[in-house]
Amino acid sequence: MKKKEIETLLAHHAEDRHAYHGAVVPPIFQNSLFTFKDWDAIDEAFDNRIDRYIYSRGKNPTVKMVEEKIAMMAGGEKAQLFPSGMAAITASCMHFLEPNDHVITIKNVYGPANNLLTNYLSKKMGITTTFISGKEVSAFAKAIQENTKLIYLESPSSAVFSLQNISEIALLAKKHGIKTMIDNTWATPLYQQPLAMGIDLEVHSTTKYMGGHSDLVGGVVIGKRVDVDAIFHHEYELLGMKTAPMEAWLLLRSLRTLPMRLKQHQESTMKIAQYLEGHAKITKVNYPGLPSHEQYELGTQQMNGYTGLLSFQLETNDIEKIKAFFNGLELFLIGVSWGGHESLIYAPAISYLKELSPEQFTAMGISLGDIRISIGLESADDLLNDLEQALALI
Structure with missing residues (x-):
C-alpha cells in the first residue's frame, strides 16, 4: 500500500481497535493504577517503567x-x-541545563518562558540568559559563551511573529555542542518540522491548535528517544507533571480534525490580514503569510502553511481610543489564549507589563497599540465586518 497521508494517519495511527472490542472511539483509561497477576509480573514491570503501565502518574494507555x-x-x-x-x-529547559549554565533566546519569547529563565532559573540555578532579536544567525554566534548549553527558539515569535533561521541555527549549535529547543506551537508540526531541520527538542502548548476546541490545557515535548525518556524519568515523574487521561482523550479527538481546521484558519486569516494591511487606521500587520512580512522568503523556506494568529499596530497609542476599538468588537471574544474554534482579541501589553520589567517590555518592540487576534472558524466575512465597525470607533 502507498504511504498514507497525514489526515489518514491522524485518524488511525497508534490505535488498536481490536484491543477494545472494535469501538470506533478508544476508551478513556480513567484509572489510577494497573494490577498484576503475581510478584514476578509487577517486578518485571518495574524493570521497564518507561514502557509498562503501573501507575497513571507514569504511563497510561490513553496518554x-x-x-x-x-x-x-x-x-x-x-x-x-x-x-x-x-x-x-520547564521540563525541557531543566533537562538540558545545569547550575550556572548560559542560554541564548529571542527578545520576543513567550512571556512566562522569559520569566522562567530570567527570574526562576536565574535565582534557583544561577542560569544566565542572553536575549537577541533572532533575525540574524550571526547574532547567535556572537552570543555564544563557554558555558552556553541551550539555544531556545520560538519561530514565529510571540507578539510580533518574527522568524529565526531554524536549520542554520541548528547547525551552529551542533558545531559548538549546544542543545536546541523550539516552541513550535504557532505553526504546528503540520506546517513546520523543526526536528527535521536539526532541532533537538520541540515543545508545544497542545491547548492551542492541537486541542483546538478551548476545552483542554496541555503541552508536549517531542524529540529523540534518549532525551524524551530522560525527561520522563526525571522532570516528568519527579515533578509530578501528569497528563490526565480525560484531557489526552480530548486531544485524541482533536487531532483527527487538525488538518481540516488549519486549512480553514489559514484561509480566513489570510483574507483578514490582507484587509487589515490596507486599513488607514493600522500602521503595521505582523503575519508571516503576507508577502510584505520582512522575513516572508525565510518563511516560505521553512514553513508550508500559516495558521490563524497575527498582530497589528493601531495608528494610535491613546488608551481610550484603543479601548473603544477593543471593547467595540462583537464576535471577537476577549481572552488570553488562541488556536481554538472561536476568534479572540488580546493586547499583549496587558500581561507583558505585569510579567516583565519596563526595560524588557520596551526591548520586545511592542506598544499599547499592538493588538493580537486569533482567527477562529467563524465566517471570515462576518469577522471582517466586525473589525470594520470597531475600527470606525477609533
Whole structure:
C-alpha cells in the first residue's frame, strides 16, 4: 500500500481497535493504577517503567496513544505529554541545563518562558540568559559563551511573529555542542518540522491548535528517544507533571480534525490580514503569510502553511481610543489564549507589563497599540465586518 497521508494517519495511527472490542472511539483509561497477576509480573514491570503501565502518574494507555500520534506527526522518535505548555517548556529547559549554565533566546519569547529563565532559573540555578532579536544567525554566534548549553527558539515569535533561521541555527549549535529547543506551537508540526531541520527538542502548548476546541490545557515535548525518556524519568515523574487521561482523550479527538481546521484558519486569516494591511487606521500587520512580512522568503523556506494568529499596530497609542476599538468588537471574544474554534482579541501589553520589567517590555518592540487576534472558524466575512465597525470607533 502507498504511504498514507497525514489526515489518514491522524485518524488511525497508534490505535488498536481490536484491543477494545472494535469501538470506533478508544476508551478513556480513567484509572489510577494497573494490577498484576503475581510478584514476578509487577517486578518485571518495574524493570521497564518507561514502557509498562503501573501507575497513571507514569504511563497510561490513553496518554500513550496520543503521544504516538504526535511523535509521528512531528517526525520525532518519541513524545511526552504534559499538563500544560509551560510544564513542557520547564521540563525541557531543566533537562538540558545545569547550575550556572548560559542560554541564548529571542527578545520576543513567550512571556512566562522569559520569566522562567530570567527570574526562576536565574535565582534557583544561577542560569544566565542572553536575549537577541533572532533575525540574524550571526547574532547567535556572537552570543555564544563557554558555558552556553541551550539555544531556545520560538519561530514565529510571540507578539510580533518574527522568524529565526531554524536549520542554520541548528547547525551552529551542533558545531559548538549546544542543545536546541523550539516552541513550535504557532505553526504546528503540520506546517513546520523543526526536528527535521536539526532541532533537538520541540515543545508545544497542545491547548492551542492541537486541542483546538478551548476545552483542554496541555503541552508536549517531542524529540529523540534518549532525551524524551530522560525527561520522563526525571522532570516528568519527579515533578509530578501528569497528563490526565480525560484531557489526552480530548486531544485524541482533536487531532483527527487538525488538518481540516488549519486549512480553514489559514484561509480566513489570510483574507483578514490582507484587509487589515490596507486599513488607514493600522500602521503595521505582523503575519508571516503576507508577502510584505520582512522575513516572508525565510518563511516560505521553512514553513508550508500559516495558521490563524497575527498582530497589528493601531495608528494610535491613546488608551481610550484603543479601548473603544477593543471593547467595540462583537464576535471577537476577549481572552488570553488562541488556536481554538472561536476568534479572540488580546493586547499583549496587558500581561507583558505585569510579567516583565519596563526595560524588557520596551526591548520586545511592542506598544499599547499592538493588538493580537486569533482567527477562529467563524465566517471570515462576518469577522471582517466586525473589525470594520470597531475600527470606525477609533
